[in-house]
Amino acid sequence: MTTDLIDLRSDTVTRPDAEMRRAMAEAEVGDDVFGEDPTVLTLQEEAAAAMGTAAALFVPSGTMGNQIALHLLARPGSEVICEARSHIVHFEMGAMAALSGLLPRVIAADDGLLDPAAVEALVVPPVSYRARTGLIAVENSHNFAGGTVYERGHLEAVLAVARRHRLPVHFDGARVWNAAAALGTTPAALTAGFESVQFCLSKGLGAPVGSLLCGGGDFIAEARRVRKMFGGGMRQVGVIAAAGLVALRQGPARLPEDQANAALLARAVAELPGIVLDPAKVRTNILIFRLTPELFGGATPPEGLTAAFLARLKEHGVLASPVSRDLARMVTHRDAPRPRILEAIERLRRMAGALA
Ligand SMILES: *Cc1c(COP(=O)(O)O)cnc(C)c1O
Numbered sequence: 001m002t003t004d005l006i007d008l009r010s011d012t013v014t015r016p017d018a019e020m021r022r023a024m025a026e027a028e029v030g031d032d033v034f035g036e037d038p039t040v041l042t043l044q045e046e047a048a049a050a051m052g053t054a055a056a057l058f059v060p061s062g063t064m065g066n067q068i069a070l071h072l073l074a075r076p077g078s079e080v081i082c083e084a085r086s087h088i089v090h091f092e093m094g095a096m097a098a099l100s101g102l103l104p105r106v107i108a109a110d111d112g113l114l115d116p117a118a119v120e121a122l123v124v125p126p127v128s129y130r131a132r133t134g135l136i137a138v139e140n141s142h143n144f145a146g147g148t149v150y151e152r153g154h155l156e157a158v159l160a161v162a163r164r165h166r167l168p169v170h171f172d173g174a175r176v177w178n179a180a181a182a183l184g185t186t187p188a189a190l191t192a193g194f195e196s197v198q199f200c201l202s203k204g205l206g207a208p209v210g211s212l213l214c215g216g217g218d219f220i221a222e223a224r225r226v227r228k229m230f231g232g233g234m235r236q237v238g239v240i241a242a243a244g245l246v247a248l249r250q251g252p253a254r255l256p257e258d259q260a261n262a263a264l265l266a267r268a269v270a271e272l273p274g275i276v277l278d279p280a281k282v283r284t285n286i287l288i289f290r291l292t293p294e295l296f297g298g299a300t301p302p303e304g305l306t307a308a309f310l311a312r313l314k315e316h317g318v319l320a321s322p323v324s325r326d327l328a329r330m331v332t333h334r335d336a337p338r339p340r341i342l343e344a345i346e347r348l349r350r351m352a353g354a355l356a
Pocket of ligand 1: 060061062063064066087088139141142143172174175200203211
């Protein structure tokens, strides 16, 4: 058992670096519920500029950013067309139903990306005896499909369906900076034409806390009201926004490094006996791979493939996270630079050797 664990469970595990901590200590602050925190105002301006929107709102979590958008864009009792494993369905505690009276209408896609024709087929026609379609939501990159990305042309096809039916579209861009880096474009170019965009500072960008909800001026003014209603009004929160500003200014340039590390790790994982992964499908900083009994010499362990794999891997000093009974996930990030990834690969090989 090694104690020096390499934590690849998520890109949320990064700790604020020295520059972030210094910025936090020195941040100018005010009461942000009164709109008087200068550091938050700067962060919101820079976030809006990066997304090409008129305004932005600092929120404590990506979940809150997404749920404020859903609450504002769709009426209670209406349907939200989204992918089956999307974060808004899978990891937001049923919030769209609990907080906004919305019903997810899901499309399952292996790669997590909505097929525009499938979206169009689910739009409810304007009849008096069916719930309406209220909203379409995309996730880019898609977390639980393995960090997959929508190309801009694909997004435009989804937007075209939305326009034909006069539907708003929300962009869950928790990792939009990763998607943009993979595609060699900017978040603003990817998100143009969407009603709202949410992105996280606390994932690959490396901040300890926070997300931004971006959109038009009137939309963000309403979003401020809903943020307060959901309990997300914060006071001298410039101390946190200051770390977010460092993340926003410096984080994006580092992401190609995480993505190169993910590609390297994917090639190594794909070579292990009993693990199935197509490295060509790893486009950003997330790897999701299938475990087979072969990894354990041919027999499924009693605790199940994923649980057994994660436990053995931890004994060898690497942390990954569970996706399903036979799928596991690893995410690269700032606190696992290249030498740590090379060490993780060594440990994976040792683990596989010991199990065979
Ligand atoms: C992480 C994430 C969020 C936001 O999660 P929080 O933990 O609430 O900040 C939203 N969408 C996606 C796709 C995510 O991966």
